[in-house]
Amino acid sequence: MPEGHTIHRLAADYGERFLGRTIRATSPQGKFADGAALVDNQVLADTEAHGKHLFLGFGPDRWIHIHLGLFGKLGFGGAPAPPPTDTVRLRIASPSAHADLRGPTTCALITDSEKQAIHDRLGPDPLRPQDDGARAWQRISRSRTTIAALLLDQKIIAGVGNVYRAEVLFRHGIDPYLPGRDLTRAQWDAIWADLVFLMAEGVRHNRIDTVRPEHLPEAMGRPPRVDDHGGEVYVYRRAHLGCHICGSEIRTAGLAARNLFWCPGCQPATGAPRS
């Protein structure tokens, strides 16, 4: 269950273990048998992430494109690798390590130009140093769509998922229903800079933490969060609980088939009326 920080982390994890090495590739589940055969006994030459897309380079002109979707998981382990379970789509193994991919939305062999087409349809990624938030602003500032929906649109900004969306809007006191074109440039610049910071922290710690030090449980005299998603957050999955800052009841609503969370006190409605 990954957002962009997880994918960047996994690209680094693959690289650490297999870059420059000849790997064995198999598809115990069978759905990627042909692709695995074509990279078996090849050298992993490159790993890259853009948003939630992961690329493993076996050049020339040959990449494995992985997208975990909502359920996909990647697990690393040592050698010898244990017998794979029958849901392993792709196992990559070296004499010292193995990696098992399960449940991805996408695991496919692609060419350089197919890879480029994927980059071309993705927006700037806060975790790619060369990417620029101004490109996203061009579209956001002209859109009547709510900022909450725009933040999840990978064509506009790549790598943000449901947790970062809710949390970054909270951190900036922005109504999720505010149309993109009603944001100020200063608000967007602050959001982008914050995502660059938060997501880099996410890569480092391998979890999403968005709570400022002065609002951490120990600073606020409350117990630490216990939740299966792991990090300290302000609003994500905290529906009907009290806001850590103002005490208002955190609200939730469906937006484009995803659950949105926000604090009506800290993020007062300035956008369109909502039900």
Added chain:
DNA sequence: AGCTCATGGCGAG
């Protein structure tokens, strides 16, 4: 054993 839900995204209508 069966249901629900999850940090995602696609295509049909």
Added chain:
DNA sequence: TCGCCCTGAGCTG
């Protein structure tokens, strides 16, 4: 906007 794809955990019975 809905249904669908992928998997697994945590309920319920």
